Amino acid sequence: MRNARPPRLPRRALHGVLLLDKPIGWTSNDALQKAKGILRAEKGGHTGTLDPLATGLLPLCFGAATKFSQASLDADKRYTATLHLGRTTSTGDLEGEVLEERPVDCDRAAIAAVLERFTGEIDQLPPMHSALKHEGRALYDYARAGVEVERTPRRVTIRSLAVLDWTAPTLVLDVLCTKGTYVRTLAEDIGRALGCGAHLAALRRTASGPLTLDGAVTIAELETLTPAARDALIRPIDCLLADxxxxxxxxxxxxxxxxxxxxxxxxxxxxxxxxxxxxxxxxxxxxxxxxxxxxxxxxxxxxxxxxxLQPIPPVSIPETVTSTPQTAHGHEATT
Structure with a gap:
């Protein structure tokens, strides 16, 4: 007896932007492909990589909106960064091995003084555990092989740094910065300046240019919505350029x-x-x-x-379900 399965739903021309609240552990492309499948969109792209360990705002562009994704890529970003003071790791975040532990002996005044030093234009040395390419390979590939590659410092601008919470050894910061800023490196540099070391314990992107988490949806939420409710979340193309x-x-x-x-x-x-x-x-x-x-x-x-100027076209669902052809061994045949 042949097993039947639902037909594959056709893709559609969808033009607009979805504000996704990316879950931890997902790559940006993982999230894009999942949302693209749920929405049955023909064409899609994201607006710059958000680290798998980070959560938060990932604007996804569909159809004609992909023409303007560079605007979001170039825009300033805002993060909530959680630093664990007194502990350094091999990767600068939770994934690495602990390298050193030191006592934490600093107050809000000391923290404020250090944050002031890191506000404005600063030079950052890209971390070895990053996707930055060297001779066609990502730096993290070299790092995993135990190879240290010479890197050139990059100039970025930290527009503002504000303390959201300080309960030793956890320091939570609001960071507004230009594109290309390595918040993990910033966390390590702040810890070094405080004399106790630090690593980035958590990172959440809260804004990208004029776009914020207000109205953003998670993958889990997107899956539970009706097709009409999903389509209602698609924002106009020009939201990427709202400022x-x-x-x-x-x-x-x-x-x-x-x-x-x-x-x-x-x-x-x-x-x-x-x-x-x-x-x-x-x-x-x-x-x-x-x-x-x-x-x-x-x-x-x-x-x-x-x-x-027209309503978003609905997904057309075939009226009949056809059986899935199988090979002589009972496995589904591929085409």
Missing amino acids: WPALRLADDDAGRFLSGQRRRTAQADASAVRVYGPDPRAFLGSAHITRGELIADRLLSPVEVAAQ
């Missing part, structure tokens, strides 16, 4: 802009603007303004623009 200046174009100018033509504008010069047609829902793309000229950078196609 950029906006520019509206009349119908004729909108058509010319979509064809790549430069347009004259009275708006002040700007390095990045989001551009709309006459309908405020019709996001056309990103551009910059130089000497009174609006110059397109990333454009949506007319089909993608029109899709924003």
Whole structure:
């Protein structure tokens, strides 16, 4: 007797952004592929890797939104970082072997003084246990093989550091920083400056550019929702650029802009603007303004623009269930 299984649901053209609250232990790609399958989306991408040991905000882009994922990748990030003072590890986090334990003897005043030293532009040495590539291989591959690779310090900006909680030996910080900041390295450097050492015990991303955890959903929650409720979570493409200046174009100018033509504008010069047609829902793309000229950078196609004005297409479910072909040994045949 042949076993029957439900048919594979077709994929659909889905355009927008899902704010995912990534669980611990998942890679960013794990989370993307799972959400993409649940939503039955044809095309998807994430907006920069969030470490498997970290939780929190991972904006996922679908369809035309993938054209603008770089904006979120380049944006400032905000984290809640939990430091364990008095203990250093081989990886700078919970996964590594304990290297040294020291007594913790510092008060809030000492912590505040050290945090001030790490606010602003700082140089960071990328950790060996990171995905940064050297000669085509991730640094963590070298680290696992016991090989130390020479690295060049990187300049990043810590826009703000604030103490959320201090109960020795646990220090919880709110960190607002530029892209490329290694919070694990920051934790180790703060511990070193305090004289007791530290490692990163937990990390949660709370914001990426204008996007926050407000309204974010977990994979477990997404699985329990109805298809309509899932679709209601999809945000417009332009939410990725919500902190950029906006520019509206009349119908004729909108058509010319979509064809790549430069347009004259009275708006002040700007390095990045989001551009709309006459309908405020019709996001056309990103551009910059130089000497009174609006110059397109990333454009949506007319089909993608029109899709924003229509309801999200539902997943079509086949009416019949066909049996699964099997091999002579009883295993499912692959095609």
